[in-house]
Amino acid sequence: MTLRFLIRIAALSAAVLFTSPLQAKEVVTIGIGTQNTTTNTVTGGIVIKELGLLDKYLPKTGKYANIDFKLDWQNFTSGPPVTNGMMANKIQIGMMGDYPLLVNGANGQQSRGNETQLVAVIAYNAFGAGNGVVVNKDSPYYQLADLKGKNVSVPFGSAAHGMLLQAMQARGWSDDFWNLVSQTPEIGTSNLREKKIDGHADFVPFGELLPYRGFARKIFDGAETGVPTFHGIVVRKDFADKYPEVVVAYIRAMMDADDWVRKNPRLAAEQIAAWTKIEKEVVYIFLGPDGIHTLDPTIKPLLVNSVKTSYGVLQKLGKVKEFNVDAWVNDSYLRAAFKQRGLDYDAQKRTLANYDIQGKDPICGKTITRPKDAGEIWIEGGDIVPLSSPVCTFMGIRKYQDAGKKIAVVYLYDHGLGIKVFADRAFYAVNGSGTKLDVVPFLLKKDAETSAAKSGGTVATYEQVLAKMEK
Amino acid sequence: MALMDRHPIAPPPAAPPPHPIPAVPIRQPRLEAIEGGAATAPAPGIPFSLKRWLESGIGAALLGTLSIGAVLLVWYLATRYKLDVYIRFGNIPTPLDVWHSILDVTRSDKFAVNIGISMRRVLLGFSGAAIVGTILGIMVGRYRIFRSLALPAMELFRPIPAIAWVPMAIMLWPSNEVSIAFITFLGAFFPILLNTIHGVESVDGVLLRAAHSLGAKEKDVILYVVIPGALPHIFTGLAVGMGVAWVSLIAAEMISGQFGIGYFTWEAYSLISYPDIALGMITIGVLGLLCSKAIDLCSRLAMPWTGAAAGAGK
Numbered sequence: 001m002t003l004r005f006l007i008r009i010a011a012l013s014a015a016v017l018f019t020s021p022l023q024a025k026e027v028v029t030i031g032i033g034t035q036n037t038t039t040n041t042v043t044g045g046i047v048i049k050e051l052g053l054l055d056k057y058l059p060k061t062g063k064y065a066n067i068d069f070k071l072d073w074q075n076f077t078s079g080p081p082v083t084n085g086m087m088a089n090k091i092q093i094g095m096m097g098d099y100p101l102l103v104n105g106a107n108g109q110q111s112r113g114n115e116t117q118l119v120a121v122i123a124y125n126a127f128g129a130g131n132g133v134v135v136n137k138d139s140p141y142y143q144l145a146d147l148k149g150k151n152v153s154v155p156f157g158s159a160a161h162g163m164l165l166q167a168m169q170a171r172g173w174s175d176d177f178w179n180l181v182s183q184t185p186e187i188g189t190s191n192l193r194e195k196k197i198d199g200h201a202d203f204v205p206f207g208e209l210l211p212y213r214g215f216a217r218k219i220f221d222g223a224e225t226g227v228p229t230f231h232g233i234v235v236r237k238d239f240a241d242k243y244p245e246v247v248v249a250y251i252r253a254m255m256d257a258d259d260w261v262r263k264n265p266r267l268a269a270e271q272i273a274a275w276t277k278i279e280k281e282v283v284y285i286f287l288g289p290d291g292i293h294t295l296d297p298t299i300k301p302l303l304v305n306s307v308k309t310s311y312g313v314l315q316k317l318g319k320v321k322e323f324n325v326d327a328w329v330n331d332s333y334l335r336a337a338f339k340q341r342g343l344d345y346d347a348q349k350r351t352l353a354n355y356d357i358q359g360k361d362p363i364c365g366k367t368i369t370r371p372k373d374a375g376e377i378w379i380e381g382g383d384i385v386p387l388s389s390p391v392c393t394f395m396g397i398r399k400y401q402d403a404g405k406k407i408a409v410v411y412l413y414d415h416g417l418g419i420k421v422f423a424d425r426a427f428y429a430v431n432g433s434g435t436k437l438d439v440v441p442f443l444l445k446k447d448a449e450t451s452a453a454k455s456g457g458t459v460a461t462y463e464q465v466l467a468k469m470e471k
Numbered sequence: 472m473a474l475m476d477r478h479p480i481a482p483p484p485a486a487p488p489p490h491p492i493p494a495v496p497i498r499q500p501r502l503e504a505i506e507g508g509a510a511t512a513p514a515p516g517i518p519f520s521l522k523r524w525l526e527s528g529i530g531a532a533l534l535g536t537l538s539i540g541a542v543l544l545v546w547y548l549a550t551r552y553k554l555d556v557y558i559r560f561g562n563i564p565t566p567l568d569v570w571h572s573i574l575d576v577t578r579s580d581k582f583a584v585n586i587g588i589s590m591r592r593v594l595l596g597f598s599g600a601a602i603v604g605t606i607l608g609i610m611v612g613r614y615r616i617f618r619s620l621a622l623p624a625m626e627l628f629r630p631i632p633a634i635a636w637v638p639m640a641i642m643l644w645p646s647n648e649v650s651i652a653f654i655t656f657l658g659a660f661f662p663i664l665l666n667t668i669h670g671v672e673s674v675d676g677v678l679l680r681a682a683h684s685l686g687a688k689e690k691d692v693i694l695y696v697v698i699p700g701a702l703p704h705i706f707t708g709l710a711v712g713m714g715v716a717w718v719s720l721i722a723a724e725m726i727s728g729q730f731g732i733g734y735f736t737w738e739a740y741s742l743i744s745y746p747d748i749a750l751g752m753i754t755i756g757v758l759g760l761l762c763s764k765a766i767d768l769c770s771r772l773a774m775p776w777t778g779a780a781a782g783a784g785k
Contacts, residue, residue: 078741080740080741080742080743083743084740084743087562087743088559088562103742103743104743107743111562113561114562153728155741156738156741156742157738157741157742157743158741179729181727181728181729182728182729182734182738182741183725183726183728184725186637186638187637187638187641187725187726187728190638190641190642191641191647191726193642194641194642196641196646196647319742
């Protein structure tokens with residue numbers, strides 16, 4: 001840090017010494033509002049910053065020959081402060097989740113001269129996974145309906161708040177179904193720990209992070225709403241109109257960051273964990289292969305429609321004024337970036353594909369063909385081993401443990417919601433035994449119970465399944 | 472904060488008067504001569520003086536209205552013409568926006584409930600601070616050993632801002648209402664403590680010796696000499712403490728998640744609703760002002776011997 005600072009000072013003074021006789025350059029500061037702890041925004045923020053991906057693409061010719069861009073990175077824990085900075089013109093490029101984005105766009109349109117544009121998506125989940133409701137691990141609640149009449153907190157105006165409103169509307173629950181209060185992630189987490197709140201709904205990464213840290217259990221996943229959730233990049237319209245090439249450059253830098261994550265997800269997760277203090281195992285469950293969120297910058301119609309749905313929900317509550325979503329979405333910068341990279345934007349816009357778990361299962365000796373049946377074992381301080389099925393995964397866990405290896409984390413896929421889960425937090429429908437053993441993982445206890453009832457099996461926890469593997 | 476710890480005007484050494492003095496009008500020349508005040512009394516024969524009239528009750532009210540009116544006018548003009556001279560008023564909500572917010576919130580009784588709940592929390596925290604702060608202040612000011620023992624530990628906590636206490640307060644107390652009251656308590660506690668200490672130390676030694684030589688016990692000395700002597704300072708501490716209790720309200724009510732004027736302001740921030748933020752700020756300001764005025768009134772009632780003289784600037 002200090003060394004880098006000294007080098008920077010030296011470079012700056014050298015720059016001043018050598019350029020002073022020349023024409024003085026105009027310095028343009030670009031304020032960039034990031035959310036480092038919101039894991040699925042990292043390729044739009046901290047990765048670009050730490051790997052210096054933007055400098056390569058910033059325009060330096062033509063009208064930019066006499067402009068020196070200075071990047072001012074500002075980090076926040078949620079979207080609203082970023083919007084605040086954008087309205088004050090201290091931040092020109094910002095990133096946030098779907099609901100804060102909606103508030104951002106509506107506010108910009110209300111206040112002439114402060115309009116913003118949605119120029120790219122960072123990551124999304126087509127069914128709404130990523131937001132979730134967690135309870136204290138000792139509490140007797142296993143599904144959303146169990147929280148009837150209880151105290152539930154959520155950061156108001158966040159994507160998780162949107163998820164709850166959707167869930168309530170879908171179930172026909174009135175406002176007095178439970179006592180909904182607003183608490184920031186920091187405060188909600190403390191309260192959950194102290195059992196002062198019965199449930200806490202939150203956005204990425206808290207739905208995974210709190211169970212991972214061991215004092216919470218996820219009882220509802222945004223995937224159950226079926227309404228897509230995403231994080232995106234907004235820019236101030238005046239800035240984008242004046243420097244369109246800079247916006248394109250930023251999108252290209254983000255695409256490079258996406259490639260960097262996909263090329264070596266394990267290394268990326270470790271690096272991102274070092275930068276953001278969110279554990280690597282949690283980063284990986286979001287951004288790893290077939291992770292909860294798909295890195296894809298294209299603005300897909302289903303995401304725009306979800307913003308319109310959210311707008312309807314917020315308008316009903318009288319929380320947001322007039323908002324023209326279509327005027328706010330602007331994919332021209334994305335198209336330019338795709339063109340420069342020689343990629344087909346429309347083809348990418350149509351696909352919902354994520355990058356997949358690949359390789360050969362060393363335990364059962366099969367090549368992995370069905371990613372949603374697969375599992376992964378992350379050996380502490382070592383590699384991530386891909387497995388072809390839940391049973392092979394459990395066999396692998398036994399084998400590695402018997403060989404004296406420490407296992408950092410195991411991932412499987414919920415067979416109902418199709419999302420990646422921590423194996424030791426999941427519930428299993430178990431059938432048969434010995435070589436005929438079949439194990440089906442679920443995030444929610446009720447889903448495992450339903451599946452077990454259908455197939456005449458039993459419900460087991462991670463430890464119970466492992467015990468069955470003693471053979 | 473540190474600036475507010477000390478009262479700028481040293482109050483006159485107050486001892487209980489030996490026999491009641493009839494209330495005298497403050498501008499009576501005879502009294503001024505005794506008190507050594509500046510002789511600003513007008514020469515007899517001038518029927519009207521503007522300065523005197525402005526210092527009277529009606530004049531003071533008029534000046535107060537003028538002061539707040541000036542703030543409103545500057546705010547209106549700055550936002551109306553989007554003033555931009557280093558300070559930028561372009562996006563600041565106008566008084567009219569805030570007026571619409573007021574109309575919005577008065578449609579239901581929710582806002583009144585918010586105010587009521589905040590008042591309850593502040594008063595709870597403040598009364599706790601007043602009792603604990605005064606007692607500890609008298610102990611610290613009166614007993615040297617206790618001072619050396621207790622003051623350093625308390626001074627350690629003084630600079631910690633209210634917002635930093637939020638996570639610990641959640642962990643410390645069994646319910647969130649208590650956590651919130653605790654944070655307002657902390658805000659009020661230190662000004663009250665320090666001013667009380669200062670007040671106890673500034674009690675005239677002659678009075679203490681006189682009381683002792685007349686055979687007063689420690690209890691009586693504290694009750695009849697120390698406390699009345701320190702009262703002006705204690706009330707200064709209470710007034711400052713009340714202000715700081717309101718200052719820490721937003722930090723405290725971040726915990727609450729649904730009620731209170733601090734929470735209202737915080738929620739408006741998370742939904743980027745600037746007029747509501749301004750309304751919350753103004754409401755907190757007004758409530759704080761009213762509470763400080765109430766303390767002021769109490770101090771006059773509690774110390775009739777100082778009359779209104781303590782505040783009458785020359």
